Amino acid sequence: MRHLLQGRRIPLAWLLLTRQPIRLLVALAGISFAGILMFMQLGFREGLFDASVTVHRMFDTDLVLISPRSMSSISMSGFPRRRLVQTMAHPAVSGTTPVNWNFLLWRNPQTLVTRSILALGFEPTDSILNDPQLSYKTESLTKPGRVLFDKLSRKEFGPISEWYEQGKIVETEVAGKRVRVSGLVSLGPSFGADGNLLTSRETFLKLLPSTPTGSIEIGLIRLKSGYNKQSVADAISSSLPKDVRVLTREEFIDFEKNYWRTSTSIGFIFTLGAVMGFVVGCVIVYQILYSDVSDHLPEYATLMAMGYRLKTLLGVVAREGVLLAVMGYLPAYMAAQGLYALVRSSTRLPVAMDLDRSLLVFSLILLMCMGSALLAMRRLVDADPAEIF
Amino acid sequence: MNLLANSSVPTFISAEKPAVEIVGLSHWFGKGIMRREVLQSISLEINSGEVVLLTGPSGCGKTTLLTLIGALRKVEAGDLRVFGCDLRGSSRKTRQLLRKNIGMIFQGHNLLRCLTAEQNVQMGADLIDGLSYRVRRDQAREWLRLVGLSDQMDKLPHDLSGGQKQRVAIARALAARPKILLADEPTAALDSVTGREIVDLLRRLAKDQSCSVLMVTHDPRILDIADRVLKMEDGKMVQPLE
Ligand SMILES: Nc1ncnc2c1ncn2[C@@H]1O[C@H](COP(=O)(O)OP(=O)(O)O)[C@@H](O)[C@H]1O
Ligand SMILES: [Mg+2]
Numbered sequence: 306m307r308h309l310l311q312g313r314r315i316p317l318a319w320l321l322l323t324r325q326p327i328r329l330l331v332a333l334a335g336i337s338f339a340g341i342l343m344f345m346q347l348g349f350r351e352g353l354f355d356a357s358v359t360v361h362r363m364f365d366t367d368l369v370l371i372s373p374r375s376m377s378s379i380s381m382s383g384f385p386r387r388r389l390v391q392t393m394a395h396p397a398v399s400g401t402t403p404v405n406w407n408f409l410l411w412r413n414p415q416t417l418v419t420r421s422i423l424a425l426g427f428e429p430t431d432s433i434l435n436d437p438q439l440s441y442k443t444e445s446l447t448k449p450g451r452v453l454f455d456k457l458s459r460k461e462f463g464p465i466s467e468w469y470e471q472g473k474i475v476e477t478e479v480a481g482k483r484v485r486v487s488g489l490v491s492l493g494p495s496f497g498a499d500g501n502l503l504t505s506r507e508t509f510l511k512l513l514p515s516t517p518t519g520s521i522e523i524g525l526i527r528l529k530s531g532y533n534k535q536s537v538a539d540a541i542s543s544s545l546p547k548d549v550r551v552l553t554r555e556e557f558i559d560f561e562k563n564y565w566r567t568s569t570s571i572g573f574i575f576t577l578g579a580v581m582g583f584v585v586g587c588v589i590v591y592q593i594l595y596s597d598v599s600d601h602l603p604e605y606a607t608l609m610a611m612g613y614r615l616k617t618l619l620g621v622v623a624r625e626g627v628l629l630a631v632m633g634y635l636p637a638y639m640a641a642q643g644l645y646a647l648v649r650s651s652t653r654l655p656v657a658m659d660l661d662r663s664l665l666v667f668s669l670i671l672l673m674c675m676g677s678a679l680l681a682m683r684r685l686v687d688a689d690p691a692e693i694f
Numbered sequence: 695m696n697l698l699a700n701s702s703v704p705t706f707i708s709a710e711k712p713a714v715e716i717v718g719l720s721h722w723f724g725k726g727i728m729r730r731e732v733l734q735s736i737s738l739e740i741n742s743g744e745v746v747l748l749t750g751p752s753g754c755g756k757t758t759l760l761t762l763i764g765a766l767r768k769v770e771a772g773d774l775r776v777f778g779c780d781l782r783g784s785s786r787k788t789r790q791l792l793r794k795n796i797g798m799i800f801q802g803h804n805l806l807r808c809l810t811a812e813q814n815v816q817m818g819a820d821l822i823d824g825l826s827y828r829v830r831r832d833q834a835r836e837w838l839r840l841v842g843l844s845d846q847m848d849k850l851p852h853d854l855s856g857g858q859k860q861r862v863a864i865a866r867a868l869a870a871r872p873k874i875l876l877a878d879e880p881t882a883a884l885d886s887v888t889g890r891e892i893v894d895l896l897r898r899l900a901k902d903q904s905c906s907v908l909m910v911t912h913d914p915r916i917l918d919i920a921d922r923v924l925k926m927e928d929g930k931m932v933q934p935l936e
Binding site: 313314315317320321324325601603604607608609610611612613614690691693694 | 757760761764766767790791792793794795796798800801804806807808809813816817818820821826827850866867870878
């Protein structure tokens with residue numbers, strides 16, 4: 306306790322910073338700017354990867370069958386539906402859903418402009434998405450030429466949900482054939498697809514007659530409880546020919562994210578953006594701390610002449626670095642929250658603050674401030690107490 | 695309040711010996727043909743509690759001598775002992791510890807611009823180990839009262855007059871409870887009346903703490919405060935005219 310009381314000192318670092326409020330504000334603006342830049346770039350990066358699996362996450366499934374030739378959601382290959390039926394032989398399997406997955410041209414009923422939309426075809430009686438409301442809507446798909454439209458799709462597809470909710474009959478062309486919207490669902494656009502629609506396999510095959518009969522792009526496999534997904538996946542995989550791949554739900558999600566991460570330069574571009582933010586921040590903080598130390602050099606020298614240790618004074622500069630980091634981070638964090646909300650509402654990208662990223666950005670800002678403080682300390686070592694007389 | 699209570703003296707400092715003993719101290723500046731002997735075989739002694747003035751023409755080496763005694767420079771030749779501690783070949787650490795026991799007052803006040811008068815003085819008091827923050831702060835206030843600035847404690851140096859700043863500097867130097875005060879032309883920036891007040895104050899407070907004083911000055915009107923006056927010329931000690 307005694308030691309604690311003794312330890313309290315004049316908060317020199319704080320006073321050095323705050324007695325020059327303009328310079329402090331400039332420094333904080335710079336650090337916050339760098340922080341916001343890093344938050345946005347890293348947020349976009351994660352958001353885009355996350356956005357690539359909006360639909361993947363919603364499937365009501367434990368395991369997924371795909372063709373080994375499928376590279377990503379934008380280039381799915383077909384495989385024989387028979388393989389999915391074969392998996393029923395495994396005692397752990399409780400149900401399966403064959404799904405057709407392809408991109409079709411949707412005509413905006415208002416502007417008549419066409420745009421590519423992701424269409425999922427399935428048996429209306431099968432379970433497909435983790436959405437308890439869906440089973441009421443899928444009944445309507447048993448009639449031919451009916452689709453469920455994703456109301457979170459981008460606006461370019463037309464005012465479908467508005468018209469539908471106003472009670473209008475919404476009809477348009479998909480792949481050149483007339484369809485009627487018989488309900489709305491909420492999925493959300495993904496990186497590869499600006500919008501989604503659900504329909505029966507029967508309608509799907511009519512819209513896309515080139516699909517080989519008995520061929521599907523995705524097979525959903527639900528397991529009874531109490532089974533280890535990975536070991537069932539391995540067992541099914543070894544019992545089936547090599548013309549299908551068995552993935553767990555998580556592997557299916559990673560498979561898609563990995564494509565965007567490794568086969569495109571998106572990850573690199575946004576990482577580069579974050580690095581730029583970091584570098585800009587470093588330059589600003591270094592400038593501020595360096596000129597702060599230079600300005601106060603005679604005062605530091607005076608303290609040394611009084612008997613203060615160099616270590617103590619280096620500590621003052623280090624504390625200035627920490628203070629700048631904390632004070633610069635908080636506004637960056639709050640601004641990023643606001644900007645994320647803005648991005649979500651205007652692009653529907655699932656960009657959100659998460660703990661990992663907020664810690665990462667804080668660490669980067671701290672690193673930036675402490676690194677600059679360390680460089681500025683070199684100037685302090687030049688302080689010669691003999692020169693101040 | 696007894697400001698000297700509980701003072702911590704490093705073990706290498708001996709109280710009986712003279713505060714400063716110098717024998718044959720020489721110092722050079724520059725390199726090669728530019729090398730010039732600034733101090734030539736200086737010898738002097740300052741006893742504890744003594745007030746000594748050092749005068750001499752500009753450039754004769756007074757400041758250099760002061761920085762050597764203040765453990766701010768390395769001793770090149772000769773013997774220099776401060777409180778019995780040999781400064782020749784001393785380590786950085788020894789010099790830093792020794793400096794805690796040496797108060798310094800500069801021509802410019804050299805106060806920290808971002809600190810109030812009270813905080814500046816407390817930077818001196820903070821050098822004393824083993825005291826709580828509250829005690830150190832109270833001592834800082836007491837010192838400011840002793841130099842007559844009780845009502846200026848929360849002002850920044852910027853808002854103080856030259857004389858007031860020098861008073862704060864004296865309070866700061868004494869707050870660290872030094873055994874010797876080194877002052878380099880502390881009145882140079884002040885008018886003669888204020889200058890006189892400052893040296894009188896300095897002398898009185900130093901005598902109260904039995905702290906030795908070595909003060910460099912050009913001002914002949916303040917020579918009377920000294921127990922002894924030393925005169926330098928061209929890097930050498932000369933006998934002062936009686
Ligand atoms: N750091 C230094 N480098 C080189 N020469 C110096 C330095 N400091 C002082 N000198 C020279 O040493 C001499 C003595 O200087 P100084 O001790 O400051 O004299 P005083 O304080 O008596 O005016 C002067 O000629 C000065 O030019
Ligand atoms: Mg001088």
